[in-house]
Amino acid sequence: MAGVTHSTVSRALRNSSLVSLQTAERIQRIAREAGYRTSAVARSLVTGRSDTIGVVVTNIADPFIAGVVSGIEETADEHDLSVFLANSNAEPEREVRVARKFEERRVDGIIVTASRVGAQYVPLLTHMQVPIVLLNNQHPSQFAHSVMIDNVQASLDAMRYLIRLGHRRIAYLGDRSGYQSDAERYQGYHQALREAGLPLEPSLTVHGDGKPEGAEAPAAELLALLQPPTAIFCYNDLSALGAMRQVRKHGLRIPEDISVVGFDDLYISQYLNPPLTTVRQPMRQMGRLAMETLLLIFAGSDSGDAIRVPGELIVRESTAHPRK
Amino acid sequence: MAGVTHSTVSRALRNSSLVSLQTAERIQRIAREAGYRTSAVARSLVTGRSDTIGVVVTNIADPFIAGVVSGIEETADEHDLSVFLANSNAEPEREVRVARKFEERRVDGIIVTASRVGAQYVPLLTHMQVPIVLLNNQHPSQFAHSVMIDNVQASLDAMRYLIRLGHRRIAYLGDRSGYQSDAERYQGYHQALREAGLPLEPSLTVHGDGKPEGAEAPAAELLALLQPPTAIFCYNDLSALGAMRQVRKHGLRIPEDISVVGFDDLYISQYLNPPLTTVRQPMRQMGRLAMETLLLIFAGSDSGDAIRVPGELIVRESTAHPRK
DNA sequence: CTGAAAGCGCTTACAG
DNA sequence: CTGAAAGCGCTTACAG
Numbered sequence: 001m002a003g004v005t006h007s008t009v010s011r012a013l014r015n016s017s018l019v020s021l022q023t024a025e026r027i028q029r030i031a032r033e034a035g036y037r038t039s040a041v042a043r044s045l046v047t048g049r050s051d052t053i054g055v056v057v058t059n060i061a062d063p064f065i066a067g068v069v070s071g072i073e074e075t076a077d078e079h080d081l082s083v084f085l086a087n088s089n090a091e092p093e094r095e096v097r098v099a100r101k102f103e104e105r106r107v108d109g110i111i112v113t114a115s116r117v118g119a120q121y122v123p124l125l126t127h128m129q130v131p132i133v134l135l136n137n138q139h140p141s142q143f144a145h146s147v148m149i150d151n152v153q154a155s156l157d158a159m160r161y162l163i164r165l166g167h168r169r170i171a172y173l174g175d176r177s178g179y180q181s182d183a184e185r186y187q188g189y190h191q192a193l194r195e196a197g198l199p200l201e202p203s204l205t206v207h208g209d210g211k212p213e214g215a216e217a218p219a220a221e222l223l224a225l226l227q228p229p230t231a232i233f234c235y236n237d238l239s240a241l242g243a244m245r246q247v248r249k250h251g252l253r254i255p256e257d258i259s260v261v262g263f264d265d266l267y268i269s270q271y272l273n274p275p276l277t278t279v280r281q282p283m284r285q286m287g288r289l290a291m292e293t294l295l296l297i298f299a300g301s302d303s304g305d306a307i308r309v310p311g312e313l314i315v316r317e318s319t320a321h322p323r324k
Numbered sequence: 325m326a327g328v329t330h331s332t333v334s335r336a337l338r339n340s341s342l343v344s345l346q347t348a349e350r351i352q353r354i355a356r357e358a359g360y361r362t363s364a365v366a367r368s369l370v371t372g373r374s375d376t377i378g379v380v381v382t383n384i385a386d387p388f389i390a391g392v393v394s395g396i397e398e399t400a401d402e403h404d405l406s407v408f409l410a411n412s413n414a415e416p417e418r419e420v421r422v423a424r425k426f427e428e429r430r431v432d433g434i435i436v437t438a439s440r441v442g443a444q445y446v447p448l449l450t451h452m453q454v455p456i457v458l459l460n461n462q463h464p465s466q467f468a469h470s471v472m473i474d475n476v477q478a479s480l481d482a483m484r485y486l487i488r489l490g491h492r493r494i495a496y497l498g499d500r501s502g503y504q505s506d507a508e509r510y511q512g513y514h515q516a517l518r519e520a521g522l523p524l525e526p527s528l529t530v531h532g533d534g535k536p537e538g539a540e541a542p543a544a545e546l547l548a549l550l551q552p553p554t555a556i557f558c559y560n561d562l563s564a565l566g567a568m569r570q571v572r573k574h575g576l577r578i579p580e581d582i583s584v585v586g587f588d589d590l591y592i593s594q595y596l597n598p599p600l601t602t603v604r605q606p607m608r609q610m611g612r613l614a615m616e617t618l619l620l621i622f623a624g625s626d627s628g629d630a631i632r633v634p635g636e637l638i639v640r641e642s643t644a645h646p647r648k
Numbered sequence: 649c650t651g652a653a654a655g656c657g658c659t660t661a662c663a664g
Numbered sequence: 665c666t667g668a669a670a671g672c673g674c675t676t677a678c679a680g
Binding site for chain 1: 656657658659660
Binding site: 035037038039040041042044045050052055059060061063066067069070073074077082083084085086087098100101102103104105106127129212238241242244245248267268271272273284 | 359361362363364365366368369374376379383384385387390391393394397398401406407408409410411422424425426427428429430451453536565566568569572591592595596597608
């Protein structure tokens with residue numbers, strides 16, 4: 001106690017204009033000396049806002065996701081919001097469970113990255129009291145708010161580039177089928193082939209799981225073909241990593257014998273040997289956009305837009321003209 | 325209202341034994357149908373526990389840190405704790421600021437990864453009300469609780485391996501000097517040289533910044549030496565990435581012309597070309613240990629130990645016997 | 649087994 | 665500019 005009440009202290013600490021400058025300063029000094037720290041939980045209870053958001057990710061160790069979270073955290077911090085982080089392990093039930101937990105914690109909003117929540121779960125998420133923004137969600141749904149990379153345009157760009165180099169037999173090494181981003185990237189692949197009058201050969205489309213290990217077997221299949229492809233367009237950089245290893249195992253050189261293109265432009269991709277040609281997803285900026293969408297919702301301007309972010313083809317040394 | 329009071333509802337939802345099974349079930353059903361979600365913030369206010377921990381990291385986009393956070397989150401989730409995540413950008417003031425913010429949020433504990441908080445800040449952290457565990461902290465300090473990789477042993481192992489291969493001119497490409505992990509890894513380097521009766525040549529020790537870009541200039545210096553090293557022991561895998569690129573730029577081959585060793589064993593290191601020989605830090609497990617230390621403190625068994633985790637040398641294809 | 653009461657630590661109209 | 669009072673949504677002894 002410093003001679004005043006409760007209320008005055010509260011006002012002094014929040015810099016209310018309803019308190020004289022000198023008492024305010026005195027109180028702040030005493031508070032500092034005593035090591036007083038306002039209880040954000042008590043404040044939340046009365047204000048009804050927690051100044052907190054929840055981020056659910058499939059796996060924080062995935063470098064794409066870590067980049068996105070970095071952008072989210074940065075923006076949240078600028079606005080004095082704290083962020084809860086939870087992994088879903090790409091399990092839909094878990095995703096719903098952690099979202100519910102966030103709701104109990106009275107977060108002001110939730111961002112879900114690469115949501116795996118399918119049709120059966122959407123209602124559970126939709127009926128939550130908390131605004132939700134989806135980033136690169138893997139199931140088309142009626143969510144009002146989302147931030148997504150423009151997969152079709154981006155893979156179209158990458159494919160057109162390969163075709164311009166002279167490639168005629170281009171393979172697509174996808175993610176597990178069924179997810180939206182895989183379907184859209186395949187769509188770009190397909191469309192580019194059609195544009196160029198090239199046949200869509202089924203044996204040139206294979207599926208991994210978005211990780212290096214998972215890409216090795218399908219890449220091997222491709223290389224074992226009677227007429228192997230001269231270029232492989234991969235679902236993401238991690239898949240490209242597995243494909244490249246497999247290419248080397250077969251004694252082939254990149255890009256002389258076969259070109260490889262990735263998707264994401266992970267931080268490390270420029271340091272690979274050879275540096276990887278890929279489509280850049282501006283992960284940090286996408287995280288930022290998702291957070292800003294939430295901020296807009298908090299401010300009441302509920303636009304309800306689905307934001308599409310363009311990808312950018314980054315040409316490096318893993319691609320070249322085909323052999324013959 | 326379902327015919328009972330406040331208190332009974334609270335008891336029913338928390339599965340208290342002080343309530344009849346049938347009323348409990350009825351209440352739970354009604355709660356579910358009404359979409360009722362307990363307010364964790366109100367609960368925290370009365371219980372005095374938030375079931376929440378804060379994790380401060382230098383940069384979540386760093387793959388080592390993402391691995392650690394993954395282990396923390398996993399363990400926290402198993403114990404029904406939610407985790408706050410904040411980046412410090414390796415700025416000591418910011419680190420203190422976010423730790424304070426966590427204190428306001430009444431987290432039950434804090435884990436700081438790769439703390440950059442130097443001597444002048446330690447008191448600020450020490451005087452907090454919340455238990456703190458440091459993971460790979462970068463300044464020796466009087467913190468009771470810490471989890472650290474055994475840097476000296478690990479780099480000793482790596483160096484002994486290189487010496488056994490026949491290398492006599494081995495360089496150390498470190499982090500910015502002044503940090504504990506750099507100092508300790510250098511110590512292992514130094515000690516191994518002494519053991520083998522090899523001279524400690526100053527020009528063979530250079531400093532980067534723990535990132536690929538930052539390693540390129542010092543690596544170039546090394547390669548420009550009249551007698552360049554036959555092996556480079558790098559502070560971490562990211563530095564090794566930059567060093568390897570520089571080696572290639574100089575037209576040299578790895579490992580035929582020069583061997584490269586990293587530290588961390590990032591997920592992607594096994595997929596590099598060539599796959600990187602490195603010291604594995606069990607990041608996930610280290611995160612888990614930090615969280616378990618916090619759990620122990622919560623349970624009152626305040627051991628006060630500093631945990632040292634051994635590193636493991638992983639031999640891959642970036643190392644070989646020296647040329648001549 | 650259930651209810652009535654107090655209280656966790658704040659904020660914020662409402663008076664003065 | 666400051667104080668007294670109510671209340672945010674829970675939990676938990678205390679009675680019964």
